[in-house]
């Protein structure tokens with residue numbers, strides 16, 4: 001699947017994002033090395049703490065179905081579901097990615113309102129990872 005297609009899959013998820021508190025909607029699409037795709041959206045909660053980001057929704061869906069090898073994730077987001085600027089993953093989601101992905105090869109695709117796609121390796125967004133090799 002191309003990065004353009006993965007971005008489109010992430011955009012679709014903006015429709016399912018549940019955000020009565022922030023109104024900031026995020027969609028993600030996670031590409032596994034076997035070609036399968038797991039999507040996710042952010043899901044908020046009145047108690048705030050149990051809210052979850054789109055990226056972790058996608059990862060936990062995939063991992064809970066036995067997937068462990070990941071190639072790339074596409075992320076889009078914006079206020080009221082309108083994409084304006086790039087929507088980079090939060091620190092907690094970067095940490096979750098670092099548990100399962102090779103930081104030198106895993107790609108993170110972001111798209112803005114003009115549908116310009118930028119691509120980062122996980123290591124660029126998260127240098128000096130505290131990972132399982134340190135425990």
Ligand code: THU
Pocket residue numbers: 019022024025026041042043044051052053054055088089090093
């Ligand atoms: N959010 C995500 O879904 N992913 C991120 O990486 C950043 C933030 C969500 C959480 C919350 O529902 C809303 O965006 C505003 O922070």
